[in-house]
Amino acid sequence: MLMAPLALFLxxxxxxxxxxxxxxxxxxxxxPSLRQFTPILLWAIAIILWLxxxxxxxxxxxxxxxxxSMKTLxxxxxxxxxxxxxxxxxxxxxxxxxxxxxxxxxxxxxxLALGVFMNEVLLRGVVLTxxxxxxxxxxxxxxxxxxxxxxxxxxxxxxxxxxxxxxMVLFAVLIFGCIAGLLRHFTGSLWPALAxxxxxxxxxLL
Numbered sequence: 001m002l003m004a005p006l007a008l009f010l011x012x013x014x015x016x017x018x019x020x021x022x023x024x025x026x027x028x029x030x031x032p033s034l035r036q037f038t039p040i041l042l043w044a045i046a047i048i049l050w051l052x053x054x055x056x057x058x059x060x061x062x063x064x065x066x067x068x069s070m071k072t073l074x075x076x077x078x079x080x081x082x083x084x085x086x087x088x089x090x091x092x093x094x095x096x097x098x099x100x101x102x103x104x105x106x107x108x109x110x111x112l113a114l115g116v117f118m119n120e121v122l123l124r125g126v127v128l129t130x131x132x133x134x135x136x137x138x139x140x141x142x143x144x145x146x147x148x149x150x151x152x153x154x155x156x157x158x159x160x161x162x163x164x165x166x167x168m169v170l171f172a173v174l175i176f177g178c179i180a181g182l183l184r185h186f187t188g189s190l191w192p193a194l195a196x197x198x199x200x201x202x203x204x205l206l
Contacts, residue, residue, distance in 0.1 A: 005054065006130050010147060013046050021154040036111035039155065043118035050126055063125035064190035072187050076195035079183060083176075083196055087203025116197045123148045123177070124184040124193045137185050145177030176200055 020038060051059045060066055068076065123144055131140035152173050180193035 003131075003134065006127065009046070009050055009053075010127070013042075014150060017042060017151065018154050033107065033111070036108070036115065040111070040114050040118050043122050047118070047121055047126060062129060063121055064129070064184060064188065065121070065125070066189070068189050068191045072189045072191060075183065075187055076189075076192040079192050080195040080199040083199035084203050087200065090203075112201055113198065116201050117194060119148075119151075120180065120190060120194050120197055123151075124180055125190055128181055128184055132185070137181075141178055141181035141185060144181055145174050148177040149174050 017039070020042065024035060024038065050056075056062050127147055128140055128144040131143060135143075149170050152170060176197065180196050183192040183196060184190055
């Protein structure tokens, strides 16, 4: 019963998100910016409602969004650099570069940064923090990563960047979700997890 509020929150949000995706797919000629703005707005509203519903004191601290120490900042920069380097190697070995990174309009990068931010605040902020209050990290971290995969499935159908449905992408989401969870757990901060996911999102556009 201790997890009932979180389960209700996530189930409701997943249903609303899936219905939103269906509605957006049914609308012809929808503005691409709206596709980017909708999940950001939905995640932001959900996070605010959760914090108010649960009466979280010191929400920034609870979410791990406090000012990072120099050590935490170093971990964040290292995570960003490593994942970008990994994507460069992956692209050079596995396929021809897509070149999207240099072709997309600047506003897409803004939506991308905001989208990753809200996604991490929801998953490694709200979900992982709450699960970690009741379960061992060995359980809380992978469970949070699996939840991230479930929310990613509808996102395939709203993104402006061409990204066909691919089970390997979901596997990568799971792995990076686990790594982000470990960073959140061991540093006590959300910023290294954010840096990891920002770097990976840029790497996907190479």
